[in-house]
Structure formats: structure tokens, C-alpha cells
Amino acid sequence: xxxxxxxxxxxxxIATQAGLPLVARxxxxxxxxxxxxxxxxxxxxxxxxASGRIRRxxxxxxxxxxxxxxxxxxxxxxxxxxxxxxxEAVGRLDFVTHCYERPRALPDxxxxxxxxxxxxxxxxVMEGVGVIARLLGSACRGQDVLFSTAILKKTGLRIxxx
Amino acid sequence: MxxxxxxxxxxxxNTLQEGxxxxxxxxxVVAEALGSTAEEVLERVRRLRETGVLTRFGPMFxxxxxxxxxVLAALAVPExxxxxxxxxxxxxxxxxxxxxxxxxxxxxxxxxxxxxxGIAEAIAKIExxxxxxxxxxxxxxxxxxxxxxxx
Numbered sequence: 001x002x003x004x005x006x007x008x009x010x011x012x013x014i015a016t017q018a019g020l021p022l023v024a025r026x027x028x029x030x031x032x033x034x035x036x037x038x039x040x041x042x043x044x045x046x047x048x049x050a051s052g053r054i055r056r057x058x059x060x061x062x063x064x065x066x067x068x069x070x071x072x073x074x075x076x077x078x079x080x081x082x083x084x085x086x087x088e089a090v091g092r093l094d095f096v097t098h099c100y101e102r103p104r105a106l107p108d109x110x111x112x113x114x115x116x117x118x119x120x121x122x123x124x125v126m127e128g129v130g131v132i133a134r135l136l137g138s139a140c141r142g143q144d145v146l147f148s149t150a151i152l153k154k155t156g157l158r159i160x161x162x
Numbered sequence: 163m164x165x166x167x168x169x170x171x172x173x174x175x176n177t178l179q180e181g182x183x184x185x186x187x188x189x190x191v192v193a194e195a196l197g198s199t200a201e202e203v204l205e206r207v208r209r210l211r212e213t214g215v216l217t218r219f220g221p222m223f224x225x226x227x228x229x230x231x232x233v234l235a236a237l238a239v240p241e242x243x244x245x246x247x248x249x250x251x252x253x254x255x256x257x258x259x260x261x262x263x264x265x266x267x268x269x270x271x272x273x274x275x276x277x278x279x280g281i282a283e284a285i286a287k288i289e290x291x292x293x294x295x296x297x298x299x300x301x302x303x304x305x306x307x308x309x310x311x312x313x
Contacts, residue, residue, distance in 0.1 A: 013228070019220035020182070022208050024189060024200060042184040045221065053227040055307075059178035059207075060218040066167075066175070066313050073263065073270070084303065091306025099305040102234065105297050109267065114234075114299075118311060144265065152260035152269070153252045154217065 008036065009053075012044055020057070068118045070147065072125040074132060075111035077104070077142040083112065086136055090115050093135075095128040110142055122147065167215065167313065170198060174206055175313035178219070230276045232258075234299045235285065236267040237292070244268075250291040256284040267297060 011034055021029040027045075031038040048054040063071065078086055083101050090113065091099035098116040115132060119125040129145055167175070173196055183191045189200040196203065210216045225232055239247045244262075251257055251271060260271035273284050285296045 013221075013223060016220050017223065019211070019218055022204060022211065022219070024204065025186060026188065027184070027186070038186065046184055048221070048223075051227065053224055055222045055224050057182040057184075057221045058180065058219070059175060059210075059216045060222065060309065061175055061179070061311060061313060062214055062217045063311050065213075065215040066311055068311055071261075087303060087305040096306060097309050097311070098307050100301040101303040101305070102299040102301055105299070108238075109297060109299075112302075146263040146265045146267075146270070148261040148263050148270075150262040152248050152262055153257055153271070154259050 070119045070122045073146040076113040077110045078113045079139040172313040179310040236297045237269040
């Protein structure tokens, strides 16, 4: 599923990774900088959306600014034979923003399912964690919730200009 | 940090989390859906970006589909070394996010690199700079990702 970006896609990614220009005609502004037409810019963006290389074009709010001050990384030791079925079920819960299977790191880290739960307070997050626990039932052998206590860095991805 | 947002700000944030039109004058389309004007919504988005209510506005790239890698990793940092290790880890441009979390593994960060081999290089740099073992948790399966939050 990997397709290295061609030159124009790559230049478009570099031009937009910090964001779209906040002007009335943003695609014209990008096109002028890249030396192509605005139609070409939109066609490239539409193609990257269709292929999944762009998840979405839009806004990412700072969840603290919206009052979502509790952020719990819930982690679960789930029976490997049921991880796909249960991971998909957990991912469908509306308060789960990310859900992944990841490798364990025994003996330090027995957990293989990670589900991020955001809430306006810790009690709300823990209610969500309780829902996940009931859903996993006896397929879960252990769990923990790691609350974030400080954001140490948040820059998002940056690829080089070279 | 809690921002003071009015009803139009909130509707605008919710609308802009759903997508952005690929047309000549996209703010016109957004404004019409909200019963506002292009100038008004654009001005508000500028303010929301400047005040940090929006951390980003634009395309969200799926780095793996572009040949790159994202890997979640963690360190067990001795409390007395926390600030020093934070500075060493944050100094790497490959570190996209870094959070302190309540656990023996108390530092959790995301490595984002343009090439797959960049991950191992970044891990080696962190281990050399800190003397600590990096626990890497590359994803095996993605069941769901959607960061939209109702404003």
C-alpha cells in the first residue's frame, strides 16, 4: 500500500504540512507557490484523499482548549486469538479516538491493545475504561490506564525539504 | 488552558473537523453552511490558530502511505533525570509528540520519520544520548483512528 510521493505530490506535502494558507483562495495561493494551476493542486489533494495518503483536510483542535483535559491511554492484555474481533469492537466505541494492536515487551509490558480515551475529566475517562473492560470480558488478562500529566512536545510530523 | 469560545466558534470547529471543500473559494461554502460570511469565518479561523485552539488546519497526512513510519515509544526515566532526558528526547526532530504519563514507563513519544530505517536511527540516538533503553511499540494493526472531538 506504500507509494512514494512523486515530485509534485512531495512539494505539495512540504507546502501544506504546516497547514493550508489562511486566505480566501488557498488553492490559488498554493498553486502560485508551486508553479502549477489551482485545478492541479485540487486534483492532487483529491487523489491523495482517495488513496488514503491524506486522512482528511480540516482542523485539529487542541483538546485541552476544548476542555478535554483528561487523556487516558488504556492498555490491555488481550488473548491473541481474539485481538482482531475485540480490537475492532473497542475501536467502534464513540469515546475511543485511537485503537491499535501493538507488540508486548515482556516482562516489562504485557499489554497488546491500546485504546486512547479522551474526556473532560478523569471520571468520564474511567467510565469509558469500564465499558471497554466489560466488552473485553474474560479475554482480557490485565489492564492499566496511563493518564498524561504533561505535554512535553507537540509539533506533528515534519518531512524534510531536501 | 481553556479557551472562551462562542457558539459560532464551536460550530465552526466541529464543521472544520469534518473536512474542507476542494473548490476555488472554500470559505464561502463553509460560511454558507453556518449562516455566516467567508470573511467572518476566515477571521475566526485565523484567531483560533493564533490562540492555539486549533493546533493545525490543513491536510492530515497518513505518513505510512507515503513511505514513512510512525512508532510509539517509551522510556522509564529516573525522576531526578526527567528534565535532562526530556531535553535530549525533544531535541530530535523525529520526535513529533512527547507526553509524561503516570507509569514506571513515564515518557511516551511518537517517532515520525520519512523513511522506515529512520526509526532505528532515532532510537539509537536516544539510547546513546540518555543511556536508557527505548521500548518501541510499532503498531501491528490499526483498528480505529479519528481524533475528532466535539467542541
